[in-house]
Amino acid sequence: xxxxxxxxxxxxxxxxxxxxxxLVFFMxxxxxxxxxSSEKSVSPAILKNLEAKYHMDEPLLSQYVRYWKDLLxxxxxxxxxxxxxxxxxxxxxxxxxxxxxGLLALTWAVVIGIAAGxxxxxxxxxxxxxxxxxxxxxxxxxxxxxVGPVLVLVFGLWLQWLPVAGWETWQDRVLPSLTLGFAYxxxxxxxxxxxxxxxxxxxxxxxxxxxxLTEQEILIKHSLRGGLLPVVSYLGPALAGIITGALVTETxxxxxxxxxxxxxxAVNRDYTVVMGTSLLYFTLIFICNFLVDxxxxxxxxxxxxx
Amino acid sequence: MKPLLSIQDYKAHFYTRRGIVKAVNGITYDVYxxxxxxxxxxxxxxxxxxxxxxxxxxxxxxxxIMGGTVQFEGRDLLKMKEDDLRKIRxxxxxxxxxxxxxxxxxxxxxxxxxxxxLVIHRKQNKKEAWKAATQSLERVGISRPSHAMESYPHxxxxxxRQRVMIAMALTTEPKLLIADEPTTALDVTVQxxxxxxxxxxxxxxxxxxxxxxxxxxxxxxxxxxVVVMYAGRVFETGSVDDIFYRSEHPYxxxxxxxxxxxxxxxxxxxxxxxSPPDLIAVTEGCPFYERCxxxxxxxxxxxxxxxxxxxxxKRFCHAEKLS
Amino acid sequence: xxxxxxxxxLYRLKKNKLAVLGAAFLAFxxxxxxxxxxxxxxxxxxxxxxxTFAAPSISYWFGTDSLGRDLFSRVIFGGRISLTVGILxxxxxxxxxxxxxxxxxFLGGKSDNLMxxxxxxxxxxxxxxxxxxxxVYFGRNFILLFVALGLTQWLTMARxxxxxxxxxxxxxxxxxxxxxxxxxxEVVLKHLIPNTLGPVIVYxxxxxxxxxxxxxxxxxxxxxxxxxxxxxxxxxxxxVDVMDLAPxxxxxxxxxxxxTLFSLNFLGDGLRDALDPKGARD
Numbered sequence: 001x002x003x004x005x006x007x008x009x010x011x012x013x014x015x016x017x018x019x020x021x022x023l024v025f026f027m028x029x030x031x032x033x034x035x036x037s038s039e040k041s042v043s044p045a046i047l048k049n050l051e052a053k054y055h056m057d058e059p060l061l062s063q064y065v066r067y068w069k070d071l072l073x074x075x076x077x078x079x080x081x082x083x084x085x086x087x088x089x090x091x092x093x094x095x096x097x098x099x100x101x102g103l104l105a106l107t108w109a110v111v112i113g114i115a116a117g118x119x120x121x122x123x124x125x126x127x128x129x130x131x132x133x134x135x136x137x138x139x140x141x142x143x144x145x146x147v148g149p150v151l152v153l154v155f156g157l158w159l160q161w162l163p164v165a166g167w168e169t170w171q172d173r174v175l176p177s178l179t180l181g182f183a184y185x186x187x188x189x190x191x192x193x194x195x196x197x198x199x200x201x202x203x204x205x206x207x208x209x210x211x212x213l214t215e216q217e218i219l220i221k222h223s224l225r226g227g228l229l230p231v232v233s234y235l236g237p238a239l240a241g242i243i244t245g246a247l248v249t250e251t252x253x254x255x256x257x258x259x260x261x262x263x264x265x266a267v268n269r270d271y272t273v274v275m276g277t278s279l280l281y282f283t284l285i286f287i288c289n290f291l292v293d294x295x296x297x298x299x300x301x302x303x304x305x306x
Numbered sequence: 307m308k309p310l311l312s313i314q315d316y317k318a319h320f321y322t323r324r325g326i327v328k329a330v331n332g333i334t335y336d337v338y339x340x341x342x343x344x345x346x347x348x349x350x351x352x353x354x355x356x357x358x359x360x361x362x363x364x365x366x367x368x369x370x371i372m373g374g375t376v377q378f379e380g381r382d383l384l385k386m387k388e389d390d391l392r393k394i395r396x397x398x399x400x401x402x403x404x405x406x407x408x409x410x411x412x413x414x415x416x417x418x419x420x421x422x423x424l425v426i427h428r429k430q431n432k433k434e435a436w437k438a439a440t441q442s443l444e445r446v447g448i449s450r451p452s453h454a455m456e457s458y459p460h461x462x463x464x465x466x467r468q469r470v471m472i473a474m475a476l477t478t479e480p481k482l483l484i485a486d487e488p489t490t491a492l493d494v495t496v497q498x499x500x501x502x503x504x505x506x507x508x509x510x511x512x513x514x515x516x517x518x519x520x521x522x523x524x525x526x527x528x529x530x531x532v533v534v535m536y537a538g539r540v541f542e543t544g545s546v547d548d549i550f551y552r553s554e555h556p557y558x559x560x561x562x563x564x565x566x567x568x569x570x571x572x573x574x575x576x577x578x579x580x581s582p583p584d585l586i587a588v589t590e591g592c593p594f595y596e597r598c599x600x601x602x603x604x605x606x607x608x609x610x611x612x613x614x615x616x617x618x619x620k621r622f623c624h625a626e627k628l629s
Numbered sequence: 630x631x632x633x634x635x636x637x638x639l640y641r642l643k644k645n646k647l648a649v650l651g652a653a654f655l656a657f658x659x660x661x662x663x664x665x666x667x668x669x670x671x672x673x674x675x676x677x678x679x680x681t682f683a684a685p686s687i688s689y690w691f692g693t694d695s696l697g698r699d700l701f702s703r704v705i706f707g708g709r710i711s712l713t714v715g716i717l718x719x720x721x722x723x724x725x726x727x728x729x730x731x732x733x734x735f736l737g738g739k740s741d742n743l744m745x746x747x748x749x750x751x752x753x754x755x756x757x758x759x760x761x762x763x764x765v766y767f768g769r770n771f772i773l774l775f776v777a778l779g780l781t782q783w784l785t786m787a788r789x790x791x792x793x794x795x796x797x798x799x800x801x802x803x804x805x806x807x808x809x810x811x812x813x814x815e816v817v818l819k820h821l822i823p824n825t826l827g828p829v830i831v832y833x834x835x836x837x838x839x840x841x842x843x844x845x846x847x848x849x850x851x852x853x854x855x856x857x858x859x860x861x862x863x864x865x866x867x868x869v870d871v872m873d874l875a876p877x878x879x880x881x882x883x884x885x886x887x888x889t890l891f892s893l894n895f896l897g898d899g900l901r902d903a904l905d906p907k908g909a910r911d
Contacts, residue, residue, distance in 0.1 A: 203408040212392050301412070
């Protein structure tokens, strides 16, 4: 992989970013209604003041140019709805929460998924295979917004083992990250099983056996790397999915993360917050996909990015 | 001279959903140090299975070893524990395979695959093993061996990869090398180079070699002795000359006739009529019975006993002298 | 595609137990959803405030919700909406994907390269955010919903179709047809379309559950189907709000949604393995 590739890959981001900013900006502005339209009690004079304060009285194009100028300075603007707070402040507060939730979910999904899939692949068509695969079928059919409430009902309301809302203690983290990671653990275990079974049928595994390697050495040195490549390439979509899934998870468990702000601001027509959070999501997903591709190239020497 | 490997009445079957596949159905022969024994047969004759199975390289189940002995240096490999057998694999008995493209791990450097036998069996540390492996690459004719050690398999051609496989098989100086169709996937010119390489190494080290092939040209060029296999049975064994010039088995003769020869231009190659039998349906009789032009009533029910025709030459056939 | 290929595929499909189970459940569901509203005694929007949160019983098979509405008929009604959105949106995605993919495949060369680059780039965009913005600002309207959802799903279809067209273009029988002077239009009608049909059907089957899931996701967030209409997503949301009082209000819509997702996914997997035994996984 060359530095040239990295640069080109980053260069592609520029037009996409431009496209996203433009698309979201005009989509929001052209839509009927505005951030202050619901506040009927506001007098026309105050409304005029408000619009002037947020530069809403200017022509659309100059608002757009202004947004870009601010954006390039790293300023995402003031929130229209949360008085006295900027979008930057909101993101600074909410992003770490969402990142923590997402990483927790992804970590346990990867660990459990690989362990379960590996167990199934080593003993195919035994109980060690059937149990994890039955679970993975459940994981694929049960959406986040079913798993979450069911966990809340059973462990929170009936058994009262774990809290069902908030984001303070470690106990608060358990149910949300389980909910968010469940589907991905399921999918990763299927990918691991399939990848390992395919690799273990390859001729180079027979070569390794013929060389006198132990089964353990064959698994660790010769099978895992190739067998886990499908999992690695799935991590890109998985990250995007986890970010999307966090929207629901944060709503279910009342977690003050980015997803809740996104939905809330979208419904409230808080233009700048919608813009800021959308841009952040796009950037995050772009970077994640890029990193996943880099890791893939390191693991598979046959892949050459030039 | 005592044989290095002695196979006696060895049987290995596959228990599949369709039924029992009698892939190896009672075979007997010896392999001597410094000699090359070629096992010849059509695909599906059990020639590969007959070797891979006793080394524990086939999944069991479905494979099940049904009887016989495979003595290596006086010990029966069939009675060995898996871990003892593993210690022989890649040390005293090495293998090279047909597909040089897929027999090497594409994700690992050549070097780290090449040192494995030395690290496992000779307990060498990685540095010593790396040095020794580099030398063995040089021995098989790979230029810039230390560069090759750092490369990945996909950076090599098929012929070069097969050389790497050979180097890997030879790092531990095995007593027996089993080569399963080592040249089938290669160009004709490369085939000859690889066979020459194997012969010259054999001369140096006095290792025994089992050459599994369907190509009688390869047999003529490289083997000392030949075993002709068909449907899990041995039909004829003997020296190369016994088989090529004094064969007394209808199947061997048919096989020879259906091979193109450079010294005799023929208008049309005769083919053996019929097709190889379904290995699930084979009976106690001779499996070649239906396709054989010398068939007798007894062939249907009874596999022939061994009859000796010369010091090395044996055949399994009910027929009288062949015309 | 010859008949025997489809017969073989059907045979292989029948041997796949999960796929058969999925197909059976879907068939049952279709008949059930069609027939029951004709004979069932309660409407989906009829409120009976004296019967709120009634547990499942003989007259209310799935119980009632917070407004005393019969959950059985609501689950069926919601299911019809969910399935309709799923199928319509998948058709939208299939049309866009097939058109885009076959144009790219036919043009080949530089245009193909550019078009596929665009697809690669779009892959990286999380469309669901755009859909959310779209739904919020342009009203939660039924047609917009399935068009928007359909537009999030066409990329993979485009890739598949383009790959098929590209590989078929160079197959001998197409070249033979071309050299025989058979007109382009006929080559397309007689060869390309029948040969591309298999993968398109397979992917279509797999798109339906992901669209159903997306719709339920949006509806759960209150951004999809709006009352008085209902889908499984809105029913689940209603169920979650009162699940400690009446767990059945969550259970029944969740069960039907999950069972449908299961059936479609495994039927799709089964079809793929049956139509393309070479690429069959596991």
